[in-house]
Amino acid sequence: MNTKEQKAIVCRDLTKRFGDFVAVDHISFEVERGEIFGFLGANGAGKTTAMRMLCGLSHPTSGQAAVAGFDVYRQQESIKRSIGYMSQKFSLYENLTVLENIEFFGGVYGLSDAKLNRRSERLITTLGLGQEARKMVGSLPLGWKQKLAFSVAVIHDPAIVFLDEPTGGVDPVTRRQFWDLIYEAAGRGITIFVTTHYMDEAEYCNRISIMVDGRVEALDTPGNLKHRFAADSMDEVFYQLARGAKRAAD
Amino acid sequence: MPLWAKTGKTMGAVTVTNLTKTYEKGSVTALDDVSFRVEAGELFGLIGPDGAGKSTLFRILTTLLTADRGTAGVDGFDVVKDYRKIRNTVGYMPGRFSLYQDLTVEENLNFFATLFGTTIRENYHLVKDIYEQIEPFKDRRAGKLSGGMKQKLALCCALIHKPTVLFLDEPTTGVDVVSRREFWTMLNRLKEQGITILVSTPYMDEAVLCERIALIQTGRILSIDTPDAIVRGYPDRLFAARTDDLPRALADLRANPSVRSTYAFGEYLHLAFRQNDTENVSGLSRYLAEKGHSGIEIKPVTPTIEDRFIDLMTRETTPS
Numbered sequence: 001m002n003t004k005e006q007k008a009i010v011c012r013d014l015t016k017r018f019g020d021f022v023a024v025d026h027i028s029f030e031v032e033r034g035e036i037f038g039f040l041g042a043n044g045a046g047k048t049t050a051m052r053m054l055c056g057l058s059h060p061t062s063g064q065a066a067v068a069g070f071d072v073y074r075q076q077e078s079i080k081r082s083i084g085y086m087s088q089k090f091s092l093y094e095n096l097t098v099l100e101n102i103e104f105f106g107g108v109y110g111l112s113d114a115k116l117n118r119r120s121e122r123l124i125t126t127l128g129l130g131q132e133a134r135k136m137v138g139s140l141p142l143g144w145k146q147k148l149a150f151s152v153a154v155i156h157d158p159a160i161v162f163l164d165e166p167t168g169g170v171d172p173v174t175r176r177q178f179w180d181l182i183y184e185a186a187g188r189g190i191t192i193f194v195t196t197h198y199m200d201e202a203e204y205c206n207r208i209s210i211m212v213d214g215r216v217e218a219l220d221t222p223g224n225l226k227h228r229f230a231a232d233s234m235d236e237v238f239y240q241l242a243r244g245a246k247r248a249a250d
Numbered sequence: 251m252p253l254w255a256k257t258g259k260t261m262g263a264v265t266v267t268n269l270t271k272t273y274e275k276g277s278v279t280a281l282d283d284v285s286f287r288v289e290a291g292e293l294f295g296l297i298g299p300d301g302a303g304k305s306t307l308f309r310i311l312t313t314l315l316t317a318d319r320g321t322a323g324v325d326g327f328d329v330v331k332d333y334r335k336i337r338n339t340v341g342y343m344p345g346r347f348s349l350y351q352d353l354t355v356e357e358n359l360n361f362f363a364t365l366f367g368t369t370i371r372e373n374y375h376l377v378k379d380i381y382e383q384i385e386p387f388k389d390r391r392a393g394k395l396s397g398g399m400k401q402k403l404a405l406c407c408a409l410i411h412k413p414t415v416l417f418l419d420e421p422t423t424g425v426d427v428v429s430r431r432e433f434w435t436m437l438n439r440l441k442e443q444g445i446t447i448l449v450s451t452p453y454m455d456e457a458v459l460c461e462r463i464a465l466i467q468t469g470r471i472l473s474i475d476t477p478d479a480i481v482r483g484y485p486d487r488l489f490a491a492r493t494d495d496l497p498r499a500l501a502d503l504r505a506n507p508s509v510r511s512t513y514a515f516g517e518y519l520h521l522a523f524r525q526n527d528t529e530n531v532s533g534l535s536r537y538l539a540e541k542g543h544s545g546i547e548i549k550p551v552t553p554t555i556e557d558r559f560i561d562l563m564t565r566e567t568t569p570s
Contacts, residue, residue: 171299
């Protein structure tokens with residue numbers, strides 16, 4: 001079997017230039033299937049640009065990458081069908097109900113009506129949104145919106161889900177409930193690719209990479225990273241790596 | 251002489267009395283009978299998630315919004331009757347970038363200085379540390395700055411008229427660990443200049459950097475005190491546990507009747523027992539071993555602000 005098919009993501013010297021500016025500079029890593037992979041970095045380190053390439057939204061300048069076995073240059077549409085995406089800024093449609101949002105995204109992801117009905121029923125029960133199913137999403141508390149947005153992003157059982165700061169601004173209890181959902185999805189075999197500014201959340205990942213000035217400067221388990229940098233916390237590891245960053249933060 | 255200098259004793263203090271604010275014809279309560287006082291020269295933190303009411307409170311205190319009920323004062327002035335005076339003396343950095351995108355860095359700063367009847371030179375000492383970091387880009391349009399530089403410029407613009415009270419609404423949200431640390435260093439230097447600072451943040455770990463904090467959730471203050479005192483208010487003995495399989499350990503601990511609460515906390519799970527008992531830890535270790543866990547470790551830990559916040563939050567929602 002081709003090893004590329006066994007990995008969720010394979011990246012080799014992936015690079016993106018904008019004119020003279022090298023936003024992403026020869027990054028290489030692999031993400032296993034079902035792994036929770038934390039993608040950290042200082043503001044402006046190149047995380048978003050790298051994620052856009054991996055999601056099939058932007059062509060790399062050079063290097064190779066395969067996501068869910070599909071090539072980032074030639075098979076962008078297949079990549080888009082194989083992934084889910086959620087960010088703090090990406091919200092659901094506020095003026096559609098919970099049920100309508102689920103139906104809309106299920107439809108976009110190409111689920112059959114029968115499948116969609118089963119999934120949306122299961123999803124509403126799991127999230128305990130029975131009472132709110134016919135309410136506008138705009139009227140829900142932020143934490144519920146975030147949990148719903150995540151559930152919708154994995155409604156089609158994608159190979160990989162990309163989460164861009166999914167828990168920003170959420171209260172500490174809801175933040176943890178959100179991670180319960182992440183673990184549950186990972187348990188179903190969905191690979192999780194997540195960025196966060198909460199360093200305690202970095203600890204919940206199987207492995208983390210830390211980007212500085214366009215390069216992946218460290219990649220390992222949280223435990224090994226703390227050992228290597230003689231640090232008590234991921235906060236300290238991150239600080240040691242990123243304080244030398246030359247790029248202005250953005 | 252600025253206006254506040256003549257008023258004397260209440261300069262820099264902020265009082266909030268029974269403030270209530272609702273939106274959507276009363277159906278959404280943003281602030282629910284909130285009262286507290288910030289002393290002159292204090293570095294005071296409002297700690298809470300999105301939707302807690304932090305921005306609403308800041309808008310009322312900066313006279314941009316009126317409350318449904320209650321009163322508030324800044325520098326001894328009433329936020330409704332004396333709004334003009336307050337607008338002259340406070341500095342406000344809203345959560346969203348609010349500078350003129352098509353003016354340069356220097357033009358923005360000059361604009362704000364002029365607006366408040368002062369000059370950059372007159373108060374340069376206040377912004378010098380921060381402005382020097384963005385000075386190489388002083389001819390760049392604000393809209394073309396990186397997020398970190400925009401944040402520094404916004405802080406300079408909020409400071410250039412030498413405010414008595416500085417309101418900073420989530421200045422570190424979405425900012426990485428390195429920039430966050432830098433920002434807090436800047437705040438402490440400003441505090442040394444005698445400026446009262448009210449700062450809001452959703453990051454619990456920043457609470458310890460304030461002199462006093464209010465924990466706020468859905469429009470209500472859960473607790474208000476020094477960070478130390480708030481942590482000391484944690485009612486139980488707190489333990490940290492881990493095994494080689496944390497997600498499974500979390501499920502197993504939740505199912506154990508001796509455990510009152512447990513949740514993930516970085517590389518450990520934090521847990522509190524229903525009753526304080528010396529046998530608790532050994533009993534739980536046996537339980538986890540019987541469930542097939544390896545690498546079991548359980549140790550007492552000092553609670554953090556986040557532990558106390560979770561404790562207070564769960565008490566609010568489940569009255570038992």
